[in-house]
Amino acid sequence: MKRLICLCVFLFFMIGCSNTSTETPQPVESENAALEDKQEQETTSTMPADQVEEKEDQTTDAKGSEQKMGDISKQIPYKELTFSKLPDAIKPEAKKLQRSGNGGTKVIHHEGNTYIVVALGERNTGGFSVRVNDLVESGDQLTIMAEEKKPPKGAFVPQVISYPITTVCIEGIQKWNQVDLMLSQPNSK
16 A cells, blocks of 8 residues: 555656746747847937937037038047046946946046946846947047947846946047937847
8 A cells, every 4th residue: 555655656746747848938929029129229319417318310510500420520549448447536436327227428537538438227137238339529529339238148147237337548638518329239139
């Protein structure tokens, strides 16, 4: 009798264990399409005085006439710095922008150089980063072309809230009336 009960219990556990699925549920096709569309989007934002608003690829000069961004523009040479390489006077400002929920850009002048901090804001996991690809000056406007790097689909990432940030340094004091951030998100298929 004991053998029969042990056999039944053993079979019960074996059958119960074999019915569990090891596959992760796949999202519905409409969710996949929406996610891919969102990743392919390029977001353009204007951030004078720490405010974000939508911006087109045209600028208006002092006479009120519109011109394309590429008409009179030049690339600005810069050096990208890690947080640990920043001067101590810059770190509190960078940390403050980094911890803001929405992120943004901040121009800081220090010891004859111009530092531009680009922060993405809060992300739900680790594995995110931001990289500046180009700085383009057009009159009194600076356009920062940056790229948000996302972790690959299915990658193991730290399950912590992260705040991606990068800083670039430009030699000399540079002043612009408007600083635009063009943030592209590469397609991660």
